[in-house]
Amino acid sequence: MSKTALWAIIILVIIIVGVAAFYGGMMYAGGGAQPTAPAKPAKWTPPSTIKAAWIYVGPVGDFGWSYMHDVGRKVVASLFKDWLTTTYVESVSEDALPQTIDNLISQGYNVIFTTSFEFMDKTIEKGKEYPNVMFFHCSGYKRWDNVGTYFADLYQIYYLNGLIAGALTKTGHIGYVAAYTIPEVVRHINAFAIGAKEMGEMLGKDIKVYVLEIGSWFNPDAARSAAETLWRDYDVDVLAYTEDSTAILELGEEKTTGFFNGTYDHPLYVFSHYSPGWIYGKHAVVSGQIVHWEVIYEDILAKIKAGIYTPYNLKNVDYWYLLNTGAVEFGAWIFDNGTVMHINPEIIPKLKNITVTDKLTGEKVSAYDLIMRRYQIMKEAPLLTPLQLTAETHKYENIPTITYDGHKAQIAPAFDPFTGPLSGYKKEDPNKKVTIESGKRLGHDDLWGMDWFVDWVQYLGKGG
Amino acid sequence: MRNITKRFPGVVALDRVNLEVYPGTIHALLGENGAGKSTLVKILYGIYTPDEGVIILNGRRVIISSPIDAINYGIVMVSQSPQLIDRLTIAENIILGLKKYGYYAPVKLVEREISKLAEEFGVKIDPSTDTWKLSYTQKQMVEFIRAMLLGVKILLIDEALTYLPIEERRRFYKFIKGFAERGGTVLLITHKIPEAMEAADKITVLRRGRVVKTVEKTEVTIDDIRRMMFGERSKEITYERLPPGAPDGELLLVENLWVEGDFGGYAVQGVSLKVRRGEVFAIAGVAGNGQKELLQAIMGLRPIRKGKVFFEGEDITHRSTYYLRLKGVGYIPDLPAKYGVSIENTIIENIAVIPVYARGFIDWDKIRSLALKLIREYDIKTPSPEAPVKYLSGGNIMKVLVSRELNTATKLLVAYNPTRALDEATAIRVRRIIKNKVINDNIGALIASEDLDEIFQIADTIAVMNSGRIVGVFPAEKAKREEIEHLMVM
Amino acid sequence: MEFPVSMVIVRRVKPLPYWIVPLLALLIGVAVAIIILYGMSGGKTTPADVLYAIRDGFLQPHLLAMSFAFLSIVGVGLVVSFKGALFNIGGEGQIYFGAMLAVWAAMFAPFSASLINGGPLGVAALKTLMIVLSALAGAFWAFIASLPRAYLQLDEVPVTLMMNYIAYYIVDILVRGPWHERKYGYLRTETLPEKLWLKTISGTTFSIEVYILLIIVFVAAYFFLKYTTPGLYLRVLGNNPNLLRSSGINIKLIIMIALTISGLIIGLVGAGYIAGRTHNLSYPVEEKTANYGYTGILVAWLSMLELIAVPIAAYIIAALYNAGINMQIAGAGGAATVFVFIGSILVTYTALITISEYKIKIIVKRRGG
Known part of the structure; x- marks a missing residue:
């Protein structure tokens, strides 16, 4: 009887100590790990050597998505060989992304391209953690001071x-x-x-x-x-x-x-x-x-080198590149x-x-x-390309022409397939109809x- | 072998042992449990390396660091448990160990040689028989044939014959005598004095890691050897009946019990018996007549098909082993290393595993002091209570089991061959302890044994079991040996 | 059926010392990896490159902290069952079943929203609930696998292995169906509310919460194995179940307890993985998994089932994974490098453990020839 009681007490003590330590630790960790806003330096100097790393979700030998990103990487690596070194890590799962980014940064990489939609949240997370590193995430919609986004659409x-x-x-x-x-x-x-x-x-x-x-x-x-x-x-x-x-x-x-x-x-x-x-x-x-990802990579890296992109102004950098680019x-x-x-x-x-x-x-x-x-x-x-560079100007992209002094200026292409009338149904609920009015x-x-x-x-x- | 010394953690197993063995002789190595016989043989076979000392073979010093070395020197061991692979045939098993045929052994040739050797045994055996079909005796014979085909010059027999029935054993004796006559050397390791006396030319007695003496068989009597083996304790060796118990009141009652054997069919066929407090109820019988199944059924380890078992008046027919254990029933199974202890675990763990000593939480201090008490009382040779049981000699392993179960048996002890692996002196001592416990603590004991000496020494009541039935029950003082032997084999 | 050649495995009379096997496996495994990588790269990846990468891999504890902790917890859980010769290969399933309940508690349970918005205490309660449910789910999943082992004597290895896939597919069904995020259409759940994430010390993957869990698990497992009778029976079970039988111990119960506790411990990693690593579940999980359940088996083996050696083995494995990533960054081979490391060590270990205890012989039967 007493032995059972003793045992029960020991288990109880372990649980109590464990729970107490757990909450104590959580509060400690909560207090200790509060991200502090990075102090914005008065003046940003672009690094003399840019070390850029690409993280792919698949193998570079897939002859598809990751392969073409890697072609883009190789093009810019040769083009900007005077001031650019590159590397890549392939077949990275979402789970392994944070550790991969940590490793890259510990080896001095200061521009990181994450090329899968799944990487979005963790890229933002890591962006907050490393405020002096520039990140570019392909195909996502979340941005941060040092995380821009880009996409070339087909x-x-x-x-x-x-x-x-x-x-x-x-x-x-x-x-x-x-x-x-x-x-x-x-x-x-x-x-x-x-x-x-x-x-x-x-x-x-x-x-x-x-x-x-x-x-x-x-x-x-x-x-x-x-x-x-x-x-x-x-x-x-x-x-x-x-x-x-x-x-x-x-x-x-x-x-x-x-x-x-x-x-x-x-x-x-x-x-x-x-x-x-x-x-x-x-x-x-x-x-x-x-796809020619090098078009976007050239633009991004050249602008970083020129000091145009800094870790503090990427919040609205969003490439949405179409056929005209x-x-x-x-x-x-x-x-x-x-x-x-x-x-x-x-x-x-x-x-x-x-x-x-x-x-x-x-x-x-x-x-x-x-x-x-x-x-x-x-x-x-011709006028569309610069609009496709920032998130703020997306709203102008579907304007085909504007009129000034009685003249017409071409902005977007004169034709776009997604022009009404169109009718369809919601993917989640085929009974819900979608109608795009004529001319829209x-x-x-x-x-x-x-x-x-x-x-x-x-x-x-x-x-x- | 000169000045061989081997230490294990906490014990000196062999202390400057010298042993000279000559070609053409059968040399017995005798000693009580834990005397160091097995250690010495394992050194000779390359399983252990000695800490000191040298091995000299035909005038040249040799280093034997593995069994492969040993076989290359013509030293082959046959041990207590056959090292055969069940799913292969006899011939295939033998080819495995043979290098002289190269990697592509001609099975036919080997089969012929096997048949020839088997005839020397006076046995006809088909070498293409699958090994799992063989009996223990036949397997040991295959081991001997393998040794011969390996070109053995020095044959080590490590208790390999000790558990064989006497007639079978004699056939092996004849065989090794033939081998010795052709110039072979045999080292026969045993703890049974009659075995050494019957088979050997020379006898070396080991005691506590030292050589007591080497003698010619013709020079000595059994009593001399006993003195050498056990020293002072040899006086304890006696086969007189131990003092009788005082049977009183019914403890265990078995009524018309039917139990199935391993291969279907009833191994126990309507057994009824009654064990009283203060009584040793012994079941005599040749192995395989249902004793094992009977004891297992009583212990709740085997389903009971028909009949009833009462313990202290309570119906325990379908009760669990756990329940009986907590009631104070001790159980010594047959084949102790297989069923009674876990050799990879330590002594204290082997004690704590019995539910009466620990439930839920384990108080290791308590278990440890119990272990120390048992080690002292039963003279268990071990470096510490925390030693894994596998480091103990066979007899000491048995002592761990017997001491634990006797301590557990506050009301009833159920045992099968409780002293089989023990040397004479220890066996008699264990019998005394059991008997004293029965008398002093007024417990009951149900003991099945294949050893009639044991039965007559310890029993108050003797029952004979044959073909699953009790064929006779006698008060021990009135029982006649011839009659019981007759009933056993009838 | 008669095959002309038959392979036989014979137990060694004299086994090699046991600690030597994991050590040799590591050394030979790395050597094999060096050779493979050298060959794969056509001579571009030199042994020095590999050794530097390994060194760096080991010297980055701040990056390894979390995977090390997860592997340790899984390792401890597996050792608990392996000690009883119960080979729980179902770590993956136990982790994912745990992760599933953790995600349910965090986002889909009726109480989720009110607890998250219920101040620090509510968040703490929800976090604890995630961990507890995750552990219980793992325990439940292992318990199911223990039933056929206990009552039908079915080998637990295929059973636990199958249970992994069942768990994967249950999670897949949820993630494809009711749980999948609507906003963007990906087959994945919404991201876990940030309040529920494990807090890591900035710049590291070190999370005090995970380490407290690890310590509790470690101490509890030690206590269980050493000071409780089920723990003792378990250790005996692995060596000689017959002794348990004649001692009156209910072996079925011990099997169930052992696997359940193993699953309980491993299940913890499910919540940890969600709250500390992925923050969501993503279809198809069987392709996205970090495989802690399987890698943990390697950890348990390398530890030679000694509890105290589990963290050492876990650190080595975590560091080798890290070294593999470093090698990729250094341009010495692609994603396969990681698997080259782990694979070489595993194969070497398996070969060595076999050689240390068994000899392999090949005999040729030539009946009538």
Whole structure:
């Protein structure tokens, strides 16, 4: 009896001591770790050598997202070799990010690029912890005194790809394999669907876009099997995707050449994603999206070197770079001489043989010409680039022209795919309808938080 | 071997031991539990390295640092437990240890040699039999054959024959005598004096890590050897009946008990018995006649199919072992190292594991003083109560178990072969302690034993068990040895 | 079925001294890693680079503090079960089941909002609740795994391993479904309110709260193993369950207690991981996990199941991970470097522990040949 009591007492004491120590410690830690506002130095001198580090969520060998960031890194590392040293850390999970940043800073790195949306909160956290280090976070929306954000967006390219898809499809069934259906990808799906519908309607096709989500940025097996499902079960003959491997391109090539040989009854044309992918499917890859992160990295690092960006003024630095900046490109390949293959030469004759009406001018043109006209319009919007640099000026970006003294000045491109009338439904609740009135052009914030699909997109859920 | 000394933490296991063994002889190494026999053999086999002293083989000093060295010198050990792999055949097991055939041993050739050697034993055995089908005796025979095929010159037999039935043992004796006649050397390690007297040419007696004397077998009598082995204690050795208890009142009552064996079928078939306070109730019988299952069933370790067990009038038929332990029942199982102690744990841990000594919280001081008391009372040779049991000799391990269980048995002791691993002097001493406890503390004891000497020495009542049934119950003073032996094998 | 070649493992008569195995595993493992990295980089990564990275890895305790503490806690939890020869491979599941309840308590429970807004006392109560629930969830998860072990004698290794995936998928379902943040559409929960984060000393990952937990766990585990009968039975269970049986100890109960306590301790890391590291749960968890549950197994092994050696082993492993990151920063190989380190040591250790106790022999059967 007494022994049991003794035991109970000991346990009780341990618990009490533990709890007391726990709260004591918490108060101590709470008091001790209060972040103190960094004293702003009177004058900021940019470091003579900039040590910049890139943190990637995937492996640099993915041939997609992380690969293209690393290409950007290599370009700036050679360009600014006099005053810039770089390094990178790959396959960093969200959990390992803080420790990776700590390690980098302990080794003297003073500019850190974190290139995944998941890194947003922890980048801000670490930004507060190291107020004298500059951070740039790719694809997020949270900023701090020393944390800027940047993004190069592809929706215009997806629209152009969509035009081609609408021209090529025979079944009218178009596919999209999505990594996640986050707003960025939803935006791209919609732009692609809008392009396909615009072209398809003119050709009397009933366009449907089927979307499968695979739940991973890099998963060749899942991507391949999702694409296969769409091709086989939904008669999809043209497909775009968001995933960082080349698996779908290879699958497309197999199906398309099989179609040419008569093995299959329909082909699978595909659009390469993120990096030039034409060589992975010389018959099936019709076009694609290419990104040039170096355009943004050059700008950021040059401005740091010049003392324009400091750890105290990044709060509103937000790059939202579109086709006119050169940060993104419409095409599937870059030739050695630097010219871009916008559309696979094998496909061009097919597009040239289709005649459609350009709804902007009413002219009868070939499908090829229509696509290239739209490309030119979006590519040439000279006043837009500086607006796309800061968060404060995003509100001006969807103004196509302004009038002064009776003259017109071009700000944004004369055409934007996200212009009403459009109708769709909420992703979370398909019964909730979304209507964009005729003539209204969506701005940065609408696009950034896009959570609805246009009506002819059918979300099939998670598959693969 | 010259001046061999080996120290373990806290004890000197061997103190300047000299041993000379000649080719063509069977040399017995005798000693009580913990005398240092096993240590000496392990040094010779390269498992231990001596702290001092040298080993001289055929006039040359050798260093044996592993069993591989030993085998290269022609020294092979056969130990108490066969080192065979069950899922291999006999031939495959033997090939494992053989280098002379290279890595691609021709199984056929080896099988032929095995059959030939088996015939020398007077046994026919198929070398392609899977090992798990063999009996203990057959496994030991395979060990001997392996030793022969290894080209053994000096054969170390470490208690390997001690637990074999007498007829089987004699066959092995014949075999090693043949080996010795062909010039081989045998070192026979045992704590049983009759075994040494029967098989050996020469006998060396070890006591407390020292050599007492080396003698020719023909020069001495059993009593001389006893004196050498136990010194003063040899006087204690006697096989007279211990003073009788005073049976009074019923303690344990077993009624028509039916218990299944390991392989189905009833190992215990309707056993009824009654153990009184102040009585040693002994069950005689040849191993495997249901004694083990009977005791396990009483202890709650084996399900009872039919029948009832009462303890102090209370029906305990389906009660747990835990319940019986707390009631004051001590239990000494067969194969103590397997069922009775955990050799990786320390002595005090092996005591504290019995629920009567610690429930919930463990008072190590209390356990430690109990351990010290038991070490003193039972003369357990150990560096400290915190020593892992594996550092103790076989007999001392048994003493740890027996002392713990006797201390636990405040009402009833259930035991199976309680003195099997002990040397003569210790065994008799343990019997005395059990008997004294029965008389003085008025407890009951239910003891099954395969040793009739033990039964006659300790029992107040003798029951004979055969084929799962009690075939006869006799008051000890009226029991006749011949009759009981007859009932055992009938 | 007869195979012409059969491999047999024979127990050594004379095992190697036990402390030598982890030590040798570390040294040989690092040497193997150096060779692999040298080869992988085509000669660019010199042994000196690797050794400097390892040195730096070890000399950054401020960066290691948190992962060290988590690994230690998991290590202690695993040692508790490993001592009884119960191989709890389910640390991951126990951590994630704990993390799940911690997240529930912090953000989705009916009381969450009122406690967070209830001043420092409310926040402290919620934090404590997260930790307690996390531990209980881990205990519950391990308890379930202990049942088939205790009552059906099913090997606990596959059972606990499967339970990891069940836990992952339960969390996945929640994170994809009812718990996922609506604002941006990512398959992840909202970020934990900042008040509930573990406070770390600025510039380090040292959190006094985690260390208090670690000390409590350490002392309690020591006390449990040394001074309680279940602790003693557990240690005996690993050596000779027959003794427990004949002593009248309920082995089923001990198995359940051992695994449950193991899960209780490991479950703590779930709350710690959420409050100290990720601040959210993110789909798919099986890909995002920091694998403390699995790495902890390595820690427990390297400690040779000695409680006192667990922190040492945990520090070594945490430092080697850190060294791997340092090597990447120094440009000596990609993400694989970390795994090269850990993998080489693990493989070496496994080989050595086998060689130290067993000999491997190969015999060729040539029936009738």
